[in-house]
Amino acid sequence: MSTSSLHRRRLAHLGILLGPASGFLAIFFLCPLVIMLVYSFLEPGLYGGAEWVFYPDNYGRILGFANPDFEVYDPVYIAIFLRSLRIALVTVAATLLVCYPAAFQISRLPSRWKNFALFLITLPFFASLIVRLFIWVLILKKTGFANMVLTSLHIVSTPVELIYTEGAIVIGMVYVFIPFMFLPVYASVEKLDWSLVRASQDLGANGFQTFWRVIFPLTLPGVIGGSIIVFIPALGNFIVPAVLGGAKVMMLGNLIEQQFLGARNWPFGAALAMLVMAAVLAILFFYIRFEARRGDDAPVLR
Amino acid sequence: MGEHIVQLERATKAFALPEGGTITALHGIDLDVERNEFLTLLGPSGCGKTTLLHAISGFVQLDAGKVRIDGDDVTERPPHRRPVNTVFQNYALFPHMSVGSNVGYALDIARTDRKERNQRVGSALELVGLGGLENRLPRQLSGGQQQRVALARAIIARPKLLLLDEPLSALDRNLRQAMQIELKTLQAELGISFIFVTHDQEEALTMSDRLAVLNKGLIQQIDTPRTVYDRPTNAFVASFIGASNLFEGTVRRSSASTTVATADGLQIEAACAGGWKPGDGAAATALIRPEQFALAGAGATGPTIEIAIEQVVFTGLTFQIHGHTASGRKIVAIIAAIRRADVAQAEKDGKVRLGYDPAAVHLLPDDAPAANEAVAGVAA
Ligand SMILES: Nc1ncnc2c1ncn2[C@@H]1O[C@H](COP(=O)(O)OP(=O)(O)OP(=O)(O)O)[C@@H](O)[C@H]1O
Ligand SMILES: [Mg+2]
Numbered sequence: 001m002s003t004s005s006l007h008r009r010r011l012a013h014l015g016i017l018l019g020p021a022s023g024f025l026a027i028f029f030l031c032p033l034v035i036m037l038v039y040s041f042l043e044p045g046l047y048g049g050a051e052w053v054f055y056p057d058n059y060g061r062i063l064g065f066a067n068p069d070f071e072v073y074d075p076v077y078i079a080i081f082l083r084s085l086r087i088a089l090v091t092v093a094a095t096l097l098v099c100y101p102a103a104f105q106i107s108r109l110p111s112r113w114k115n116f117a118l119f120l121i122t123l124p125f126f127a128s129l130i131v132r133l134f135i136w137v138l139i140l141k142k143t144g145f146a147n148m149v150l151t152s153l154h155i156v157s158t159p160v161e162l163i164y165t166e167g168a169i170v171i172g173m174v175y176v177f178i179p180f181m182f183l184p185v186y187a188s189v190e191k192l193d194w195s196l197v198r199a200s201q202d203l204g205a206n207g208f209q210t211f212w213r214v215i216f217p218l219t220l221p222g223v224i225g226g227s228i229i230v231f232i233p234a235l236g237n238f239i240v241p242a243v244l245g246g247a248k249v250m251m252l253g254n255l256i257e258q259q260f261l262g263a264r265n266w267p268f269g270a271a272l273a274m275l276v277m278a279a280v281l282a283i284l285f286f287y288i289r290f291e292a293r294r295g296d297d298a299p300v301l302r
Numbered sequence: 303m304g305e306h307i308v309q310l311e312r313a314t315k316a317f318a319l320p321e322g323g324t325i326t327a328l329h330g331i332d333l334d335v336e337r338n339e340f341l342t343l344l345g346p347s348g349c350g351k352t353t354l355l356h357a358i359s360g361f362v363q364l365d366a367g368k369v370r371i372d373g374d375d376v377t378e379r380p381p382h383r384r385p386v387n388t389v390f391q392n393y394a395l396f397p398h399m400s401v402g403s404n405v406g407y408a409l410d411i412a413r414t415d416r417k418e419r420n421q422r423v424g425s426a427l428e429l430v431g432l433g434g435l436e437n438r439l440p441r442q443l444s445g446g447q448q449q450r451v452a453l454a455r456a457i458i459a460r461p462k463l464l465l466l467d468e469p470l471s472a473l474d475r476n477l478r479q480a481m482q483i484e485l486k487t488l489q490a491e492l493g494i495s496f497i498f499v500t501h502d503q504e505e506a507l508t509m510s511d512r513l514a515v516l517n518k519g520l521i522q523q524i525d526t527p528r529t530v531y532d533r534p535t536n537a538f539v540a541s542f543i544g545a546s547n548l549f550e551g552t553v554r555r556s557s558a559s560t561t562v563a564t565a566d567g568l569q570i571e572a573a574c575a576g577g578w579k580p581g582d583g584a585a586a587t588a589l590i591r592p593e594q595f596a597l598a599g600a601g602a603t604g605p606t607i608e609i610a611i612e613q614v615v616f617t618g619l620t621f622q623i624h625g626h627t628a629s630g631r632k633i634v635a636i637i638a639a640i641r642r643a644d645v646a647q648a649e650k651d652g653k654v655r656l657g658y659d660p661a662a663v664h665l666l667p668d669d670a671p672a673a674n675e676a677v678a679g680v681a682a
Contacts, residue, residue, distance in 0.1 A: 110320060198361055199394035201381040203408040204459065213407075217398045 040270035043070075048264035058271035077255070081275070084252040087166065088234035091173040092227045095181035098174070099226065100219075103182065103189040121182050133172060133243040140168050140244070164246040172240040177233070181226040188222025228287060236276050252276055306370075307463050307495045308335040313357055313367035315350075327353040329519035330367065335463075335497060336511075340489055343499045344506040345516035346542070351499045352391070354516070355465045358497070360384050372462055387456040391467040393448050395440040401427070401451050402436030408459035426454040429488070446477045453485075457492060464489075466498045470505065482509055503543050507531065515539050537666055540589050545634055547590045553665075555582040562588040562665070566629035571605045572663040580665060587666040590658055592622070595635035597644050598657035606657045609633045614649050621645045623654065 040058055042050035060066030062077040106117045124132060139145045140163040147159040162168060192215065200210040238253025245251065250258075252272065259269030315328040327350040335341050343351045356362035358369060360381035369377050376384050387408070395404050403410070406423040414422070427433050430450035440448055449469055456464055466485075470478045486509055489496050500506050506513050507527045514524040515538075523535045534540040537548060551564035560580075562570045570588040580586045598606045609625035616639070623635045623645070635656050637645055648654035 193394070195390055195392060195394040196396055198381070199388070199390055199396070200407070201361075202359060202386075202388045202390075203411060203455070204382050205407075205411045206382050209411055214396060 036270045036273060039267050040274050042267045044265045044267045048266070050267050055267065058268045059275075061268065062271065062275065077272070080250055080252060080255055081279075083166070083249075084235055085279070087169055087173065087251060088231050088237075090170050091177055091234045092181075092230050094170065094174045095177050095230055096185070096223065096227065098178060099182040099185045100189075100223070103186040103222075106186065107190045107192075118186075121179050124179060129176065129239060130243070132175075133240060136168075136172050136175065136244060137163060140171075163244060164248045166245075166249050168244040169241050169249060169251070172244040173234055173237065176237075176240060177230045180229050180233075184225040184229060185219070185222045188219045188225075192218055224287065224290075228284070231283065232280050235280065305337060306334045307337050307339075307372055308333070308358060308497070309368075309370040310334075310354075310357070311368040311370075313354070313369065314365050315353055315357060315362055316365055326519050328357065328364070328367075331519070331521055333514070333521065333524070335495055338489075338493055338495055340486070340496045340498065340509060340511045342506045342510035342513050343497065343516055344501075344503060344513060344543070347501070349516045350519040351516060352467055353519075355388065355467055355497065355499060358384075358463075359386050359388050359465055385462045386465060387459060387461040387463075388465040388467065389449075389452045389456045389469045391469075391471070393440075393452040393469075395448055395451055395455070397440055399440075400436060401432070401438045401440065401443070404440065404451055405436075405454045405458055407455060412459070422458055426458045427451075429457075429491075430454045430484075445472050446481065449473065449481065453488075457488075457494075460492075461494065463495045463497065466496060468499050468501065471501065478505075485509065507543070515542060517542075533664055534589065534666065537587055540587075540664075540666060545592050545636075547592065547633055548587050548666075549590070549631075550585070550587040553580045553582060553584045553586050555580075559660070560665075562586055564631075566627070566631060568607065568627065568629075568631070569605075570663060571660040572665050573661040574665060578665055578667060580667070585667075589664045589666060590662070592634045592636040593620075594658055594662045595637070595656040596658070597637060597641055597648065598655040602655070602657050604657055605660060606655045607633065608653060608655045609635075610653050611649060611651075614645060623648075625654070 039050060041054055041056065043053040043055040044058075045051055055070075057066045057071040061071040061073055062081075064073045064075075064078075066073045106114055109117060137144075141147075142159045142161070142163075144162070146162055147156075150156045151159060196214055196218070197210055200214045205213065236253045236256075237251065238257055241249060241251040241254050242257075245254070256269050256272045256276075259265045259272060263269075310331050310333040312330045312332060313328050314326070314330050316324040316326045318324050329350075331354065333354075343354060345351055353362055357364055358371070360376070360379060360383075364377060367377075368375060371385060396407070399407070402423050405426055406419055409419040409422060423436065424433065427435060430453050432447060432450050432454065435443070435447070440451065443451065449472070452469065469485075470481055473481060482505060485496070485498075498509065510527055512524060513527050513530050515522045515530065517538055523530055523539045525533075530539065531543055534543065537550075540546045540548065549562055549564050549568060549570045551562040551568075551570070554561045554563050554569075560572050560574050562572065564570070570590070572588055578586075598604075607627060609623075609627055611623060611625045613624040615622040615624070619639055621637045621639060621642070623637060624632070625635075626632050633656070
């Protein structure tokens, strides 16, 4: 068989394997994305919908270069963006803080208990997210469980405002995203070769030095993977702030939803969505650059 | 400062098994290792070799007993505070660090001055024949090179004692023999004690100053390789080191000679020069190494055994003759290759008469419980 026909056959195989997925993504992901991108540069119609005019002021309204004849620049959008960023970062840090030590504990359990622990981690997926979040409402509201405990222990004299705060959103986010952080972190911790830890101790390193020089670098891929998987959906999340932040604390997701549904301003909603996506893409870009630089000296996966 | 670099006193360790119960990996081991000694631990899989090394390096906490290194009691000390370094069974090189950082690890931990550190890393790599490979990554090296990096990493801090856990087991035969010689030379150059673990009896015989044969968490014999080979203390050691023909039977002692009479009617003569001298009627096992047999010509004097030949294997230097006696007992003999004409004749006849020197026959006590247990362990 000639090399060129072999090559052609390879391409055909690739086409068969990748074709359906590519087609699906093209129709249901790429097309809507392009529509959104186009919409974000159109003029909002008076009663919803859009006019076919090039109109950069949707972005101007957010970033500060709006033409005052049409739109007003309002710093509240940047503020919401920064708040969302802050909440997403705190969520990443908090879930990592919970999951990283837990992964070490669980990876050292006997295998029966290990499987049981993994089952427990995935258990929340069996119940509806909305139901689980409303249980947090019951816990955090003025007459809820948390305030009951706080007042009966005389830590506070009158019930405090727990729900509809940034704190409530963070609690809800951490709760929702723990399994997403746990699984990649656990995968890299489980793979850790403990004989390397022994080698480090043998060469005179104490526990702290061994952690920073050996354990942490070798589990870093899982930490980064988990952080990205949590950060992206946390940044644009809209259910958690909708339920636990109410109308008082808004995140980007709620703002976008409000523009599309409440204000019927699709172009402006689309512009906001594009900015979220740009932020996520920028972060992914840095991650890929980091991975490529590490490329050669990435830990051998065993 | 005592003359021993390591002393184990009644070191005992049992592991709890997940399915319940315990397994005793070290059975009250006493061991003294001399300064500058090359000591080899040899034994079947699971006999406790790694556990013994880990007891010295600190990764295993003893249930009872003491570990002294250079006269200091280190039984309670954590691994990173013991003056010992290890070459691990699978090398355990840090995959995310360059060869240079791997080798320099101990110095980096000790915050050694940068210039001195780089210079010592360079010379350690030079010593193991890997000069200039500082910037490679471990997985860009061959197995033999990785093994040398592990060695360089373990000796750079100039430990008093180096522990090597089957460091050569992953190498091919030629590389392994080259590394054996290099290790020996290195040990002489560095002037530190080596405790070397291996499965391979040939390796153990060629490299060691002394050889400790372990089985079931007990040291069966510890002595020079020659003594262990020529005068094993029990049947386990005899059969574990070198091939052996064992004849278990009853001692018949007269003023002129000592013979072991086996149940199937063989009479093995033994001179009992040095070593164990059993009384008349004692149970004993006679050991004849295959190379101690010779082809007995027509006018041969001295004792002989006749065997029917099953197979003759030519190895280049020797012929291995596998056969059995009239009663069906298996016998192995090794005959030098110069006797090829006689071997060919014997092969044609299908039988051969083997002579042996009674002075070369070694008698083993038959009733040593450890030995019996040991043999059972190997069979299992
Ligand atoms: N952490 C442990 N938990 C339970 N049992 C163990 C543990 N470590 C070792 N053992 C048991 O102790 C015994 C001795 O083990 P050890 O690793 O010292 O053997 P070894 O002589 O090094 O064997 P090999 O030649 O196969 O490396 C074995 O039966 C082993 O199963
Ligand atoms: Mg071992």
